[in-house]
Amino acid sequence: MAKQPLTLNVFIHEDLSDDSRRDLYNTHFSWFTDEIQKLSGRKLSVNMFTPSEAETLSGFDYKKISAASSLDAWAEKLRSHFGSVLLQDSHTRFNKYLLLTRDNINPSTMGIAQSKGYAGISSIRSDMVPAHEAGHMFGATHEDSEILYNGWWSETIMSDDDFSPLRSNANRFSDKNRENIRNYLDKPIAQRAVPRPQDDWDDD
Numbered sequence: 001m002a003k004q005p006l007t008l009n010v011f012i013h014e015d016l017s018d019d020s021r022r023d024l025y026n027t028h029f030s031w032f033t034d035e036i037q038k039l040s041g042r043k044l045s046v047n048m049f050t051p052s053e054a055e056t057l058s059g060f061d062y063k064k065i066s067a068a069s070s071l072d073a074w075a076e077k078l079r080s081h082f083g084s085v086l087l088q089d090s091h092t093r094f095n096k097y098l099l100l101t102r103d104n105i106n107p108s109t110m111g112i113a114q115s116k117g118y119a120g121i122s123s124i125r126s127d128m129v130p131a132h133e134a135g136h137m138f139g140a141t142h143e144d145s146e147i148l149y150n151g152w153w154s155e156t157i158m159s160d161d162d163f164s165p166l167r168s169n170a171n172r173f174s175d176k177n178r179e180n181i182r183n184y185l186d187k188p189i190a191q192r193a194v195p196r197p198q199d200d201w202d203d204d
């Protein structure tokens with residue numbers, strides 16, 4: 001039997017109205033899609049909603065001094081929009097909901113996501129941030145990130161020290177995080193509601 005496919009639903013914030021959906025996909029999501037599909041053996045669909053296609057979500061007020069409270073409010077907004085399906089592990093394991101923004105949440109936070117949860121917020125300020133936040137939602141961790149050396153240094157997706165201008169982006173997860181994601185996706189589905197996921201945020 002084919003493995004259950006994955007969706008990453010990306011809500012393009014109003015403040016990115018002037019950006020083209022195709023360009024945003026090409027810079028921030030196409031390579032991530034390849035990486036997830038290759039490591040998991042599952043198809044990943046990135047569904048990008050323009051601001052006018054998801055009006056009630058695209059105007060979300062994400063800029064807060066507390067990134068955690070911004071994420072909580074976003075998760076609550078999603079629950080009131082999509083309903084109780086977001087309380088079911090059988091749905092949220094495979095379907096994630098990311099708000100894509102022009103700016104950081106606050107001066108020190110580029111993005112935040114629930115670890116193994118359904119909700120995340122990411123600015124486009126680095127090409128790797130949306131992949132990083134989606135990585136949290138799919139069970140990857142900072143601890144298992146790596147700096148790779150192949151003639152030059154490159155950062156894997158979950159590196160959490162400052163995105164260093166001296167290193168390139170590896171555009172891949174570390175081997176351990178590839179395994180973390182596979183383990184998360186492949187473990188048996190919980191029958192009851194899962195505990196509230198932890199927040200995991202990222203400093204600029």
Ligand SMILES: [Zn+2]
Nearest residue numbers: 160200201202
């Ligand atoms: Zn992180």
